[in-house]
Amino acid sequence: MLEYILRLALLLPLVGAMAWGSLWLWKRVQTGMPLVGGGGVRPRAIEMVDVLPLGPGSKLAVVEFAGQRVLIAVSRNGITRIADDAQGDFHVD
16 A cells, blocks of 8 residues: 555656646647747748637737738638738737
């Protein structure tokens, strides 16, 4: 019985830490945030400026490409351009 309690005392925090780490990693991947710092990574042509999750499988995102910002809707069905700043449709403060 003592062996069971010792195993439980050691493995329960380990399982909890693994669950917390998995949720943290999932959140980082879903929001499009980089997993590591930018050290040694070449600059990208497309940059994710901001992401707003709307629900399961859908979000709004502002991406910057060639000096222009574009608002897109991302869902399970595809990607749709909503507006871009070249047309004066929106302003980012």
